[in-house]
Structures are given as structure tokens and as C-alpha cells.
Amino acid sequence: MKRLLLLFCILCAPAFAVEPDEILRDPALEERARQISAQVRCVVCQNEPIDSSNAGVARDLRLLIRERLVAGDTDQQVYEYLVARYGDFVLFKPPFKPSTYALWIAPFLILFVGAGGVVYALSRRTRRATTTLSAEEEARIAQLLKDEPR
Amino acid sequence: MKRLVFFLPLAIAAIIGGFAIWGLSGDRDPSRIPSVLISQPVPAFDLPPVAGIDTPGLSQADLKGAGEIVLVNAFASWCGPCRAEHPILTRMAEGQGIKVVGLNYKDKPADAAAWLDELGNPYVRIGSDETGRAGIEWGLSGVPETFIVGADGTILYREAGPVVGDGLKRLQRALDAAKSAE
Numbered sequence: 001m002k003r004l005l006l007l008f009c010i011l012c013a014p015a016f017a018v019e020p021d022e023i024l025r026d027p028a029l030e031e032r033a034r035q036i037s038a039q040v041r042c043v044v045c046q047n048e049p050i051d052s053s054n055a056g057v058a059r060d061l062r063l064l065i066r067e068r069l070v071a072g073d074t075d076q077q078v079y080e081y082l083v084a085r086y087g088d089f090v091l092f093k094p095p096f097k098p099s100t101y102a103l104w105i106a107p108f109l110i111l112f113v114g115a116g117g118v119v120y121a122l123s124r125r126t127r128r129a130t131t132t133l134s135a136e137e138e139a140r141i142a143q144l145l146k147d148e149p150r
Numbered sequence: 151m152k153r154l155v156f157f158l159p160l161a162i163a164a165i166i167g168g169f170a171i172w173g174l175s176g177d178r179d180p181s182r183i184p185s186v187l188i189s190q191p192v193p194a195f196d197l198p199p200v201a202g203i204d205t206p207g208l209s210q211a212d213l214k215g216a217g218e219i220v221l222v223n224a225f226a227s228w229c230g231p232c233r234a235e236h237p238i239l240t241r242m243a244e245g246q247g248i249k250v251v252g253l254n255y256k257d258k259p260a261d262a263a264a265w266l267d268e269l270g271n272p273y274v275r276i277g278s279d280e281t282g283r284a285g286i287e288w289g290l291s292g293v294p295e296t297f298i299v300g301a302d303g304t305i306l307y308r309e310a311g312p313v314v315g316d317g318l319k320r321l322q323r324a325l326d327a328a329k330s331a332e
Contacts, residue, residue, distance in 0.1 A: 043291035046181060056256065057291060060282045085193075085289040087186035 017054045024066050033066045036078055040065075041090045049092065185289055185308040192303045193287040197277025200254055202263035208251055208277030214303035216249065219328055222297040223273070224253040224285065227265035229293045231312035236269050238313055239296075243272035248325070252276040255285050255293045296321060298328055 018037075024030040034051060040061065042053035050058035061082070068078045082090050094100050133141070172178065187193070196209040213220055223239055225232040243250040252273035254262045259278055266273075279285055288297070291310060298307040298321070307324035311317050 043183070046183075056282070057286075060286060064283075064286060083186070085186070085286060086291075087183065087289075089183050 017050075017052050017058065018062065019059070022059070022062055022066065024070065026070075029066070029069050032075060033062070033069055036065050036069075036075055037062050039079075039092050040082060041092055043086055043090065182310070183291070185305075185310075187289055187297075187305045188308065190305055192299055192305060195277070195279075195284040195287045197253070197279050197284055200257075200262045200266075200276050200278045201259040203266060203271070203276070205252075205271060205273055205276045208253065208275045210303075212251070212275055213299050216299070216301060216303065218249055218301050219306075219325070219332070220299045221248055221250045221325075222253060222288075222299055223250060224255045224288065224290055224293045224295045226255045226257040226293045227261040228257065231314075232294045233269070235294055235296075235312040235314050235317075236272075238318060240270055240272040243274075249274055253284065253288070254278045255290065256280065256282045298324055300328060301332060 018034070024033060037051035038049050040050045042048045042050045042055055042058040042061075044055040044057055045053050048058075050061050065078055065082075068081060073081070079091065088094050088100075094103060096104055173180075192210050192213040194210050196211075197207050199205060199207040213222065221239070221242065223235075225236075239250055242248045250272050252275070254276055256279065259280075262276075262278070266276075277284065282290075288295075294312050296309045296313050297305055300306050306328050307321070309317050309321045309324075313321045
């Protein structure tokens with residue numbers, strides 16, 4: 001029974017694509033490499049970061065990132081190196097630049113316009129509700145109430 | 151003016167619907183990623199020849215001063231679609247007289263040599279990229295991929311996937327455009 005449980009535990013462990021021979025000896029560099037590769041899209045299996053992808057190209061890129069870090073590149077330089085070859089597409093978080101303005105700004109714009117619309121509609125409704133009756137109307141109501149048979 | 155406001159929801163629905171139609175239309179394939187290398191010079195790389203055959207290797211210099219349009223085809227013996235496009239590349243090289251060079255991606259030289267021996271060799275030059283590092287310089291996501299490189303060494307077009315069917319049509323169109331622009 002215990003053995004079966006252990007087997008299940010092993011089977012349920014998350015699949016790590018990073019292979020032991022890829023891991024750097026310097027834990028700080030390895031940590032940076034892991035962070036970068038979690039942000040980089042695999043170009044074969046497009047919705048997976050290279051950190052968890054088993055594709056050959058993903059492995060090559062992981063090794064390349066580690067090589068660049070060992071050579072002394074900053075994180076930014078590593079990203080730039082990848083973008084120069086594979087485009088902004090490889091970044092899960094696209095940069096903020098003229099061609100991506102619509103992407104970044106549109107949600108806030110829609111929210112802003114929507115909120116404006118709601119505020120406008122609500123203000124109209126309350127204004128209508130607080131409109132007081134004219135003296136004539138008041139008099140007529142009083143008349144009607146008086147005439148009402150008890 | 152006030153009446154027009156009532157059409158606003160309809161207009162918004164039409165815009166969203168338009169996006170949906172565009173997103174679902176048959177021509178659009180969201181997994182096709184444009185190459186950033188288009189209209190860039192050929193990347194720096196220098197590959198040795200495939201051991202066992204007498205075709206010379208391939209480097210950046212061979213493409214920069216070619217003086218004519220060159221097709222750069224990334225292939226591997228382990229790649230099925232490469233086999234499918236091979237006769238088409240051969241026809242382009244022999245029938246149309248286009249200079250075709252090969253980038254042998256992550257392949258064992260012996261396997262590549264046997265593959266070319268079996269199918270024929272349309273390549274003027276072949277670089278052996280056993281590590282796949284030159285492939286990264288070219289922004290390859292896999293094989294086959296075919297690039298059109300202009301006479302001045304500028305990358306003009308990339309076709310990811312085999313140049314058969316629609317892929318061949320696209321490549322041919324780009325090739326014709328490149329030729330007429332020369």
C-alpha cells in the first residue's frame with residue numbers, strides 16, 4: 001500500500017523539462033536562468049514557456065540563456081538576444097512600444113469608457129428621481145387625495 | 151442626435167463581431183509567426199561541410215556576396231516533411247536554375263550523407279549545424295524552413311514548413327516578387 005502511495009506521489013510530481021545536465025553550478029545564475037526561461041515562449045509548442053517545454057529548440061534556448069548568463073550578460077541583454085532572432089513573440093509579456101500601444105492601452109480605454117457610461121447613466125437616473133413636482137402638480141395631488149372616498 | 155445613441159450598442163456589437171469573423175477566417179493562422187529577420191542581413195554563422203560528401207560548407211560570407219537570389223533551406227534527414235519538399239527543391243535548382251543552399255539542422259553527418267545519396271543533392275553548399283546553434287541565429291523553430299536571400303545578402307522571405315501545396319505557392323510568389331525587384 002505504502003509503495004503504491006509512493007508511486008502515485010512520483011507520478012503526480014510536476015514534469016520538469018529542465019534536465020540535470022543543464023543546471024548551472026552557481027545557484028544565483030541558475031535562478032536567473034529559470035526566471036528568464038519562464039518568461040520566454042517556446043516557438044514550437046507556442047503556449048508553453050521554454051522552462052517547461054520538452055521541445056528540442058526549447059532545450060537549446062535554455063542552454064543558450066545559461067551560456068549568455070555565464071558570459072556575463074544582464075537579463076535585459078539575454079532578452080534582447082532572443083528577441084533579435086525570434087521577435088517579440090517569444091516574450092510572454094510584450095514590450096510597451098508603438099506597435100503594442102493598442103494592446104496595452106485598449107483594456108484601460110474600454111474600462112474608462114464603460115465606467116464613464118455607467119456614471120453618466122446613473123447620474124441621469126438620480127436627477128430624474130429628485131425632480132420635484134411643480135406647485136400645480138402638488139395642488140392636483142392634494143385635490144385628488146381629498147376627493148378620494150374614505 | 152439622441153437617436154444615434156441608441157445605435158451605439160449595435161455598432162459595438164458589429165465591431166466585436168467583425169473581429170470574431172476576422173479571427174475565425176480561414177486564411178488567418180495564428181500559429182504562423184512572422185520572422186523578425188525579414189529585410190535584415192543574413193545572420194553571422196559559419197558552418198563546416200557535412201562530412202562524407204564533397205559539397206562545401208556554408209557561412210554568412212557565402213550569402214552576403216552571392217550576387218544572385220539564393221534559397222536557404224534548413225533540412226534534416228530525420229524530418230519527414232523535408233523528404234516531401236525535396237523533389238520540389240530539386241526541380242527549382244535544376245529546372246529553374248535557382249541557387250539552393252542547405253542548412254543541415256541537428257543531423258548526424260552520416261545520416262545526412264546517406265539521405266542525400268538516396269534522394270539526390272540539389273544543394274550547392276551545405277552547412278552542417280549539429281548543435282542547432284546556427285539554427286537559432288536564423289530563428290528556426292524547426293525544419294523544414296526555407297528563406298529567400300537577396301543578391302545583397304538581405305533576407306527577403308521565410309517559409310516555415312515544407313514548400314509543398316500552399317507553402318510552395320507562397321514561396322513561388324515571394325520568389326517572383328524578389329526576382330522582379332532585382
